[in-house]
Amino acid sequence: MLGWSVTRYDTFTFCKRLYYYQYYGNYDHEYSRHEINTLKKLTTIPLEIGNIVHDILKTFLERLQRSAKPIDQNRFFAYSKQLTQRYSDAKKFFETYYGEYESIESLEMLYPKVEQCLINFLESERSDWLISRPEEEKSKWVIEPPGYGKTTINGYKAYCKVDFLFPSGKNLQIMDWKTGQPHMEKHKKQLTAYSYWASDKFNHNPALINCSSAYLFPEYHEMDMSLSHEDILAFSKIVQNETFQMWEYCIDVEQNLPKPKDAFPITVSINKCNTCNFKQLCRR
Numbered sequence: 001m002l003g004w005s006v007t008r009y010d011t012f013t014f015c016k017r018l019y020y021y022q023y024y025g026n027y028d029h030e031y032s033r034h035e036i037n038t039l040k041k042l043t044t045i046p047l048e049i050g051n052i053v054h055d056i057l058k059t060f061l062e063r064l065q066r067s068a069k070p071i072d073q074n075r076f077f078a079y080s081k082q083l084t085q086r087y088s089d090a091k092k093f094f095e096t097y098y099g100e101y102e103s104i105e106s107l108e109m110l111y112p113k114v115e116q117c118l119i120n121f122l123e124s125e126r127s128d129w130l131i132s133r134p135e136e137e138k139s140k141w142v143i144e145p146p147g148y149g150k151t152t153i154n155g156y157k158a159y160c161k162v163d164f165l166f167p168s169g170k171n172l173q174i175m176d177w178k179t180g181q182p183h184m185e186k187h188k189k190q191l192t193a194y195s196y197w198a199s200d201k202f203n204h205n206p207a208l209i210n211c212s213s214a215y216l217f218p219e220y221h222e223m224d225m226s227l228s229h230e231d232i233l234a235f236s237k238i239v240q241n242e243t244f245q246m247w248e249y250c251i252d253v254e255q256n257l258p259k260p261k262d263a264f265p266i267t268v269s270i271n272k273c274n275t276c277n278f279k280q281l282c283r284r
């Protein structure tokens, strides 16, 4: 059975054909599995910057848990630079695949923003506050839990993977790192999903869960949100409704078997194709 997630439903609404290639590409008879998987794995410069910053912040927080010794900033930034290079070398970029750039010079094209995001974070009050937490409190931090964040919402399978969760007094605080532009509606939905996941997993009153999107660029700021019991109920209905919509495209919901590709139409908004990994297949 398919599992709801914010990303999956976003893809579903963006373009049904993209949704097909992304989630059911193995069933396609027109193109090879290799070609579809290659396109599926393409990353972009903004996506990879986000990925790198997330992983560095994870390492940073785990280091705070292990030791109260001050962070050596020279070593921290040298590590960040190395990681940027290593990650970029291992990936195929959309921008080179489709000819926008001949090659990706990671230290010029990715690292400046990675570094600025990290500087903004290190200079934030949030960073000082986290560093100052007592050891016993740090041991309760949940930093990018392993797996895909599988859960159930209103009885429906769903995936919600939080970046960082920690106790704050009686409350639970969830942080979601953002390196791109604020996108209020989308981010609010993500935070609601995380709250739902946390209240379910830790059996915690949703009214005592705070969520924040932490924007790391161009300067650090947090967008906070807390939810009422009614918000949680409304959200579970949304998940149900969106799951039903995606089930409509399955011939077998239990086995998550898709209808034939023709049932997944190409988008009418041709502009969307400019940024789509699969544009060589649709030839638009």
Ligand code: SF4
Binding pocket: 015, 016, 017, 018, 019, 266, 267, 272, 273, 276, 277, 278, 279, 280, 282, 284
């Ligand atoms: S290229 Fe356009 S039509 Fe084709 S999958 Fe992508 S967004 Fe959809």
